[in-house]
Amino acid sequence: MSTMPGKNQTASLEINPIKAEIDEVKRRRILEEAVRQFFEKGYEATSLESIAEGLGVTKQFIYSRFRSKAELLVHVCKAGATAADETVAFSATLAGEPATRLAQIIRYFVRLQIEHRREVALYFREAKSLPAEEAVTIDASKQHFHRMLRALLKEGSLSGQFEIADPSLAASALGGMASWAFTWFTPEGRWDAESVAQELARLALRTVGVRDPEAYVIDSTA
Structure with a gap:
């Protein structure tokens, strides 16, 4: 019996690494903006709202990756x-x-x-x-x-x-x-x-x- 993945499985295996790579890029962008604002304004004066604004995204974009x-x-x-x-x-x-x-x-x-x-x-x-x-x-x-x-x-x-x-x-x-x-x-x-x-x-x-x-x-x- 063949154990070769079907077309849908193959497509999924190809997409998942790409999705993970894209998600990692997004995480890095959030961290880079957080570093910039923490460094320039201080941790207490920085908010998730200001980080989201700096990235041009919603707060949910950040919450989906950092709590x-x-x-x-x-x-x-x-x-x-x-x-x-x-x-x-x-x-x-x-x-x-x-x-x-x-x-x-x-x-x-x-x-x-x-x-x-x-x-x-x-x-x-x-x-x-x-x-x-x-x-x-x-x-x-x-x-x-x-x-x-x-x-x-x-x-x-x-x-x-x-x-x-x-x-x-x-x-x-x-x-x-x-x-x-x-x-x-x-x-x-x-x-x-x-x-x-x-x-x-x-x-x-x-x-x-x-x-x-x-x-x-x-x-x-x-």
């Missing part, structure tokens, strides 16, 4: 915190001595922070408005990043490659330096994202006592 303004904020803040999770995952793929890995991690993280700078800014600015449960989940990403960086700095200190007294304090300092690039980076400025990422990697290495950062800030595609 509330708070849910929009959760998605935006998760995007702002995703750099920490992605960098932790990236760090697990690296090999080599601590200084090489530290340079790669800082560069990777800074590039992500710059790429998602508005979402990152909103996370820092509007975290107080997040539902408590979601705030705890998102904050866990920061803690994972800190622990990863602290472990690497401790390894480098024990090997004698880094000169630091307290790996946890050093992790907070380096993480803060890399995180706050979003506050001053502008695409129209004289520094592009990759140049900033490379320079902050050099500064991170100097901060932990590496005397020749250039020996470890390698390949720009890393």
